Amino acid sequence: MVKVLISDELSPAAVKIFQERGIDVTEKIGLKPKELAAIIGDFDGLAVRSASKVTADVLAAAAKLKVVGRAGIGVDNIDVKAATARGICVMNTPFGNNITTAEHSVAMMMALARHIPEANSSTHQGKWEKSRFVGVELYAKTLGLVGCGNIGSIVADRAQGLKMKVIAYDPFLSPERALDLGVEKVDLDALLARADFISLHTPLTDQTRNLIDAAALAKCRDGVRIINCARGGLVVEADLKAALDSGKVAGAALDVFPVEPATENILFGHPNVVCTPHLGASSTEAQLNVAIQVAEQMSDFLLHGAVTNALNMASVTVEEAPKLRPYMRLADQLGAFAGQATETGIRKVTVEYEGHVASLNTRPLTALILQGLLKPLLADSVNMVNAPLVAKERNIDLTEAKHEREGDYHTLIRLTVETERWSRSIAGTLFADQRPRVVDIKGIKIDAELGPHMLYVTNDDKPGFIGRLGTLLGDNGINIATFALGRAAQGGDAIALVEIDGPLPPEILRAVQALPQVQQAKALVF
Ligand SMILES: NC(=O)c1ccc[n+]([C@@H]2O[C@H](COP(=O)([O-])OP(=O)(O)OC[C@H]3O[C@@H](n4cnc5c(N)ncnc54)[C@H](O)[C@@H]3O)[C@@H](O)[C@H]2O)c1
Numbered sequence: 001m002v003k004v005l006i007s008d009e010l011s012p013a014a015v016k017i018f019q020e021r022g023i024d025v026t027e028k029i030g031l032k033p034k035e036l037a038a039i040i041g042d043f044d045g046l047a048v049r050s051a052s053k054v055t056a057d058v059l060a061a062a063a064k065l066k067v068v069g070r071a072g073i074g075v076d077n078i079d080v081k082a083a084t085a086r087g088i089c090v091m092n093t094p095f096g097n098n099i100t101t102a103e104h105s106v107a108m109m110m111a112l113a114r115h116i117p118e119a120n121s122s123t124h125q126g127k128w129e130k131s132r133f134v135g136v137e138l139y140a141k142t143l144g145l146v147g148c149g150n151i152g153s154i155v156a157d158r159a160q161g162l163k164m165k166v167i168a169y170d171p172f173l174s175p176e177r178a179l180d181l182g183v184e185k186v187d188l189d190a191l192l193a194r195a196d197f198i199s200l201h202t203p204l205t206d207q208t209r210n211l212i213d214a215a216a217l218a219k220c221r222d223g224v225r226i227i228n229c230a231r232g233g234l235v236v237e238a239d240l241k242a243a244l245d246s247g248k249v250a251g252a253a254l255d256v257f258p259v260e261p262a263t264e265n266i267l268f269g270h271p272n273v274v275c276t277p278h279l280g281a282s283s284t285e286a287q288l289n290v291a292i293q294v295a296e297q298m299s300d301f302l303l304h305g306a307v308t309n310a311l312n313m314a315s316v317t318v319e320e321a322p323k324l325r326p327y328m329r330l331a332d333q334l335g336a337f338a339g340q341a342t343e344t345g346i347r348k349v350t351v352e353y354e355g356h357v358a359s360l361n362t363r364p365l366t367a368l369i370l371q372g373l374l375k376p377l378l379a380d381s382v383n384m385v386n387a388p389l390v391a392k393e394r395n396i397d398l399t400e401a402k403h404e405r406e407g408d409y410h411t412l413i414r415l416t417v418e419t420e421r422w423s424r425s426i427a428g429t430l431f432a433d434q435r436p437r438v439v440d441i442k443g444i445k446i447d448a449e450l451g452p453h454m455l456y457v458t459n460d461d462k463p464g465f466i467g468r469l470g471t472l473l474g475d476n477g478i479n480i481a482t483f484a485l486g487r488a489a490q491g492g493d494a495i496a497l498v499e500i501d502g503p504l505p506p507e508i509l510r511a512v513q514a515l516p517q518v519q520q521a522k523a524l525v526f
């Protein structure tokens, strides 16, 4: 039975979905990485929010793990690189909590502008400090968005409703999109110099870490207010504190902290700082959305091979998955055939899709071909998640070509592998029964179905070979299931693909290799 571990607080809707799909669910909340590593080996899927730390050590212990699902957006608590290297798919739910988080950012901006938290606390204490809490209007103020993706663009929309002027720094924001959003695209220095309020909406990456430091703050307008509902590491807190103390920054609203849970922080207690405990995504609606989405995505992946919102592999929709499935088998076989037939370093791989298959989503097929190709070298450490990366790391030059017009076959995949010594191709099709057939090897036509154990022979096309091979196998008790033949030209190179009813013992393979006319013989396993 497929097993999933939920290691952070998730709406019960997630458990319900997993169970309805026949997946066994265990909930263990609040595990430290060591505790998570101790139990993760038992699970096929792991569902998390931001609290669980899915470190390289946790992933190293995750022998069966196929997918990590993040019920939310930021994946900085997951070592995606380590997951990719181990062939574990990482997916998130990029659109489940974006409205809620944008609304929280706007709420924080208003709280800052009108001192709501401090005024609330003072009023509860029976003080009536009207003159202490004079705020500022948002109307006609400039809001600078650092990061204008899903959340940033919703914040822009809401801020425009408040009649603010919105400017955005985001190197990946196209001028057309900026125009659509009605925001002015600016560089970071211009944003810092012009904004009355700055709201951060980028992921935490090596480029964005410590983006708001003393140097950036020095470029800001006096009295700027800063809102961070993205990630703690974007702001250098000591620099922010100094700027708050000097009055350069009039206020800061922080939902996120470099260390969470944040029970101590140099900014806690500062009168001009508003804090919330990473509540950006904490609304009933958002939590329901992300729980449902992550449970559906993970179930679809674990049960049907559908891939949605993955950060480290190509998407496959639930509709595509059944159409791709027979091709996946063919792709796997072609890759595995070429991988087992290749003895020297691979330099170049070309995959051509012809006819019907060319109209499909072929990225997962290419990933499977690479997986099959690399498996003889790397065994179980390679799978379709990490195969493209592994190929790249090995300097294998990959080319994909699609020809939607049909050739000799209604549909065809051709794989060509170039090594330092030679270039070889293998092509396969699907017949009406959806079963894969190999139809061409090294330019020689053949019609073969690949079984679990195959003998692949290249020989000189001379009389007597087939009889001698059959006798040799028969004399050694090896039953032939199917026998497919092809040749380049009369008397030229010929190939035989023989399905046998079990593994070929090494001594029999050597005897086949020693037969006259045999150029090369290999035992292949599928
Ligand atoms: N506080 C919360 O509870 C909460 C909730 C959801 C998301 N988040 C955080 O908000 C972040 C943004 O979420 P999103 O859905 O808008 O993501 P997104 O990917 O849609 O948008 C991020 C934007 O940042 C931009 N960006 C990347 N590097 C940049 C750089 N160096 N400088 C400027 N811009 C850069 C990208 O181009 C993109 O447009 C998430 O990564 C997550 O960390 C926090």
Ligand SMILES: O=C(O)[C@H](O)COP(=O)(O)O
Pocket: 049, 050, 051, 071, 072, 073, 074, 075, 097, 278, 279, 280, 281, 282
């Ligand atoms: O990236 C996110 O989606 C937010 O930071 C939400 O985190 P949470 O799921 O832990 O509330």
